[in-house]
Amino acid sequence: MASIISITGLTKSYASGFQALKGVDLDIEEGEIFALLGPNGAGKTTMISIVCGNVRPSGGRVTVAGHDIITDYRGSRSAIGLVPQELSTDQFERVIDTVTFSRGLFGKPRNDAYIEKVLRDLSLWDKRNNKILELSGGMKRRVMIAKALSHEPRVLFLDEPTAGVDVELRRDMWKLIGELRLTGVTIILTTHYIEEAEEMADRVGVINKGELVLVEEKATLMKKLGKKTLTVTLSEPLSAVPPELGEWHVTLKSDGHEIEYVFDTRAERTGVSTLLRKLGDLGIGYKDLNTQQSSLEDIFVSLVHREKAA
Amino acid sequence: MSGFNHRAIWSIYKFELHRFRRTWLTGLLVPVITTSLYFVVFGGAIGSRMTQIDGIPYAAFIVPGLIMMSMFTESIFNASFGIYMPKFTGTIYELLSAPVSAVETVIAYVGAAATKSLIVGSIIFLTAHLFVDLPVAHPLAMAGFMILIAVSFCLFGFILGIWAQSFEQLQVIPLLIVMPMTFLGGAFYSIHMLAEPWRTITLFNPIVYLISGFRWTFFGRGDVGIEFSLLFIAGMLALCLGIIGWMFRTGYRLKK
Ligand SMILES: Nc1ncnc2c1ncn2[C@@H]1O[C@H](COP(=O)(O)OP(=O)(O)O)[C@@H](O)[C@H]1O
Numbered sequence A: 001m002a003s004i005i006s007i008t009g010l011t012k013s014y015a016s017g018f019q020a021l022k023g024v025d026l027d028i029e030e031g032e033i034f035a036l037l038g039p040n041g042a043g044k045t046t047m048i049s050i051v052c053g054n055v056r057p058s059g060g061r062v063t064v065a066g067h068d069i070i071t072d073y074r075g076s077r078s079a080i081g082l083v084p085q086e087l088s089t090d091q092f093e094r095v096i097d098t099v100t101f102s103r104g105l106f107g108k109p110r111n112d113a114y115i116e117k118v119l120r121d122l123s124l125w126d127k128r129n130n131k132i133l134e135l136s137g138g139m140k141r142r143v144m145i146a147k148a149l150s151h152e153p154r155v156l157f158l159d160e161p162t163a164g165v166d167v168e169l170r171r172d173m174w175k176l177i178g179e180l181r182l183t184g185v186t187i188i189l190t191t192h193y194i195e196e197a198e199e200m201a202d203r204v205g206v207i208n209k210g211e212l213v214l215v216e217e218k219a220t221l222m223k224k225l226g227k228k229t230l231t232v233t234l235s236e237p238l239s240a241v242p243p244e245l246g247e248w249h250v251t252l253k254s255d256g257h258e259i260e261y262v263f264d265t266r267a268e269r270t271g272v273s274t275l276l277r278k279l280g281d282l283g284i285g286y287k288d289l290n291t292q293q294s295s296l297e298d299i300f301v302s303l304v305h306r307e308k309a310a
Numbered sequence B: 001m002s003g004f005n006h007r008a009i010w011s012i013y014k015f016e017l018h019r020f021r022r023t024w025l026t027g028l029l030v031p032v033i034t035t036s037l038y039f040v041v042f043g044g045a046i047g048s049r050m051t052q053i054d055g056i057p058y059a060a061f062i063v064p065g066l067i068m069m070s071m072f073t074e075s076i077f078n079a080s081f082g083i084y085m086p087k088f089t090g091t092i093y094e095l096l097s098a099p100v101s102a103v104e105t106v107i108a109y110v111g112a113a114a115t116k117s118l119i120v121g122s123i124i125f126l127t128a129h130l131f132v133d134l135p136v137a138h139p140l141a142m143a144g145f146m147i148l149i150a151v152s153f154c155l156f157g158f159i160l161g162i163w164a165q166s167f168e169q170l171q172v173i174p175l176l177i178v179m180p181m182t183f184l185g186g187a188f189y190s191i192h193m194l195a196e197p198w199r200t201i202t203l204f205n206p207i208v209y210l211i212s213g214f215r216w217t218f219f220g221r222g223d224v225g226i227e228f229s230l231l232f233i234a235g236m237l238a239l240c241l242g243i244i245g246w247m248f249r250t251g252y253r254l255k256k
């Protein structure tokens, strides 16, 4: 698999002396959606800003589409569209002018048809002659995405695209990102909302205190680290958990109609079969079994937790 | 992509001129009114009681100084604002992440600001013709001088805009340093009119050489030799370019 971004040994110490990145290695594959997940202050924005050219690295090497970000910055930056975390726009400009400006800034020849397509895709076409200050916050964020896409980048960085955005716009954003990936654009987004990574990403990287704690296919990650919940729907409701089931730490749900058992999929013995055997021994009948994958949130919490313990 | 990003220069240049156009009325009316007031007060009321300076009628004598003064402030203000605003609003992220070199950035911002101050300078020049008979001894040199002044003060303004971290800092240099130096630099009088030691002290003011040089292009003579004036402009250009080069190399106040 070809990697479009290659980061090796990337470090960053700010002027204050604070070390925001402590040697990050990461390869992003062309065409994937990569979610960089981490709590506030983890170093997500710092990392993105270095790749895009807004922050100077202290050490390490980054290439984008084969171009070194320092020695061949024109090559690397031409390949990137950036939507930063903060909403910042030229309030007095018209939507169409600011998007056209961005295309020119990146050295691309004028292409009205393409700009129209970008604006239409982002539902901005009707607002193209409006000044940016007349738009709502959500619309302004769309303008920033349109600016980032104006020069047909191969890689799109979205730094917390849905932070402070209402639910509807968040859904729209997810849909949009899904559509963008179909055009072959590689997308790297940062978020501290786990459901966002869960919903969209192919791979997830977890960053904490300047270190990449883990990079994994989302599916593998869920499988590898995930806990599952087994729900047993009983034929007859129970009023209390029988003491014989004590070692499984099960809980009663739905007024005693269900038993819930949480198990670790990585464990040698999940305890599922022994639990079911025990239920049979006790004469407790059941009509249905259901298992459910736990969310990335649970995974994330357990990861950060484990790190604290270590 | 490699090579010169001329489209970026053009985009920024157009963007900046568009910004000026939003305030074209004040931008162009203010210099016309200010110049007229200066003529009414200095040229008319006071000038009528004054004899000629170096054989030049007073009203004509002050024109080069007036043009210079407006061009200094316009250049510094427009160029510093042009680069300070994106820093202030955060839109600078786009410039920093674009395939644009330091040289291209400077050409675009300084070029746009210099264009505006040249327009203002020309308007004052034309307005002055309404009030006085204004011969120009060296028209080509005059135009060249205006361009050099516009470019060097815009470079200076650009540095100021990168350096400034507040609106107050943005204004403090033009108001507290450049303005007084211009007034004391012979904008409205010949330094030969000063008594010692003030005359010698005044020679340490670089603005003297700029105004004197510009006056030379009008009347064929100035307070100091034209070669000194050119030397000072060259020095100022070199200094500003050096500082800007250093700023971009180190990312000074632009990149963390
Ligand atoms: N300009 C700066 N100077 C000093 N420290 C900074 C600067 N910018 C960010 N930091 C610090 O670096 C750490 C990482 O910040 P950031 O990359 O913005 O995190 P994230 O985007 O993951 O929330 C934070 O602790 C932040 O306070």
Ligand SMILES: [Mg+2]
Pocket: A044, A045, A046, A085, A159, A160
């Ligand atoms: Mg951030």
